[in-house]
Amino acid sequence: MNKVIVAKTSIVTAMGNSLEEMWPGLSSGRSAIKAIHRFKTDMLGYHDGACVDGLRINGGENIICELISRALNNIKPVPRDTLIIWTGIKGDAPFIESKAEGREGRPPYLANHYREWVCNYLGIPNIGIEINAACASSTVGLAIGAQLISEGSYSSVLVCAADIVSRFIFTGFSALRGLSATKCRPFDRDRDGLSLGDGAAAVLLTNMETAGRMGYTPLARLSGWGIANDANHITGPARDGRGLINSIRSAITQAGLSHEEVDAYCAHGTGTTYNDAMELTAVEAVFGSRLFPFFSVKGAIGHTLGAAGAIEAAISIHALAERWVPPTSGLVNPEERAKGRASDKGQPISGNNILTSNSGFGGCNAALIFEGGVKGA
């Protein structure tokens, strides 16, 4: 089996057009969640989200293309034989909105159209697949990409995603009463729902040989991954955290680690009552009472849906390099089981392994382990 290297990452959120631009804000606990002006929210009771400034329809495409182009600009060029995995989950929203409102113009961009668009933008052959696992989509995309490199099917895989705060999604979560009335507060005892955010990510995975040939300095090794279903409910998490527990254990086992060797954890941490409680149950089941840095970035940049996993992977890898995880923005009064884990302050990382996980509708759960300190290829 080939080792899987994270060669490059690039992310765009409401907090900045690159990780370097975002890091000071993340580190200081700032939040980019504010009033939405993209569409009217006055009748809904929810008004906030983390929208990227200055997104415009560019060259006849839509703003999702504009958003992903910003991430791709920081990552190109990529090897010509790179497989593209597209993991945005609601790219048809601009088309649906214009069709339902009787407006003309927008083509029906499906997931395969975005993947083709990315190939054209990068000037590489049109090879790739699209993955949808709800809010765990890019987490699963990274797992599939790693698997394809590990088994020798491809030497280079680019996992891409972009999702926006669309009226389609906003009204939907509003109807489900899933949104925060203000800003989301992950793992807080007074949390009241999630905040949506625009986000794009591109994460380039390669084998060691390609990393060496292309002169990439490995950022980390993707050493383990796990995917599991709750088999419990289509929109709510299993209260006993069974799917998340199984996916974390699968990732840890594949990485060849014991649970004591996981040094930090970037949680899904949406700020909804049930998700956060489920995650804390899973943490206790897998790690017992052991305390180690545990955080969520969604109070800072919002929930970026299909892009969340890849964005959080990039942030986690950067945190490993900095040996420090950012504070959980929005957290004021940690719920009892989060005390000593999540914090409104940054926390030092003492080892080389960080876990990230995401969970979504359909009972989907996925977990990844990144190992830092990888020697040059």
Place this chain on the structure above:
Amino acid sequence: MDIWITGGAWITPNGYGSMGEGKVPVLGSGFPVMPPDSDLFPHPHPRYGRFDMYTKLGCSAVALAMKNAGYKEGAGDEPVGMVVSTIYEVMETDIAYYQTTLEQGGVFSSPNLFSYTLPVIVLGECAVLFHLTGPTFCVGESSAGPGMSALQNAASMIVCGKTNKMLAGWIDSPPPGLAVTETRLLTGAIFVMLDTRPDNVLSFPKTIVYDRGKLTVNKDREISSIADLFIHEE
């Protein structure tokens, strides 16, 4: 590694059926011929009537495939996964949901319809129905043919050791009015059960081999669609 096909079923506009019955799926466009509920579930399904067409197609084809594969709920603790490939995802439901948001600034948006605006919801419904706790996700359909992308990804999951049993299949229910821009407008669902250690071997044993993205059937035959797996070979 040999991966056994232990059962399968299909629903298309030209009819429905199961593996080993001497018929093969005939693909086509239009409204699918749905089997009666009594052929699908031992007890009435409480939410079946609320499903959108995509979810109904998927759950029904999976129910037939599971029955054909001799799967019994609670028969084992091994996790079973599921991969679905699709082109149009749930666009018809997306349009229906968004129509409910247009009055009164969105205050009457339908939470039930919104819940079905992701193609993975069918995975959740099947997972609850059949206790599928393995890896589950949707993939975009490849240009090769219906179900090929799901088959490849399901086989890859087995070969890498994440699970021994996977359901792989295709679902599409394209919305009306797309014919102007799209040519691939097939409607239907086809599923097969893959297993490395089968309890249920078909009367005409069939295996697939996955090797670095390439699939072959019964050692040497290449296929272009999941429907090809239903062809009887002596």
